[in-house]
Amino acid sequence: MVSSEYERRIAARFATFDQDGNGYIDREDFSGAAKALLAEFTTAARSDKGQALYVGAEAFWQGMAGIADRDGDQRISREEFVSSAVKRLRDNPDRFAEIARPFLHAALAVADTDSDGSATVDDTVRVLRILGVKDDLCRTAAAALDTDGDGRVGEEEIVQAFARYFTVPE
Ligand code: CA
Ligand code: CA
Ligand code: CA
DSSP states (O other): OOOHHHHHHHHHHHHHHOTTOSSSEEHHHHHHHHHHHHHHTTOOTTSHHHHHHHHHHHHHHHHHHHHHOTTOSSEEOHHHIIIIIHHHHHHOHHHHHHHHHHHHHHHHHHHOTTOSSEEEHHHHHHHHHHTTOOHHHHHHHHHHHOTTOSSEEEHHHHHHHHHHHHSOOO
């Protein structure tokens, strides 16, 4: 038996990926997140940063589909997510980090408004809000991402935190 706490956490992770809330994780959830991030940071889709974000979003989707879309219908149902994705991500958090890295790298570049290779905590809050993190949790979550406490969020901090968040321990 899995605990209800475990199931609640899985449901929250699914909802994070299911950006448009239609009950499935699919390509549009990833491209939609990319589009929303570009709008938030007034970055053109045709710019280098915009293109990299879309490429990263597609790679993230393809990686997730490869892990979890068992029936090949180009969408990940809640059942597929729970039975495949969660188990395999938990077994191999490094693999998940690599799947997510191109998207996270590109998202960081979009949020890195002064181009020093990291994002301020304030800009990280904007990213989290766009990705659907609840308003009252954004600041805490952004501060938690800054694990070395230098006031900025870098790529390794994001990738590692992302992998931790989605590899839910049972
Ligand atoms: Ca969806
Ligand atoms: Ca499927
Ligand atoms: Ca930092």
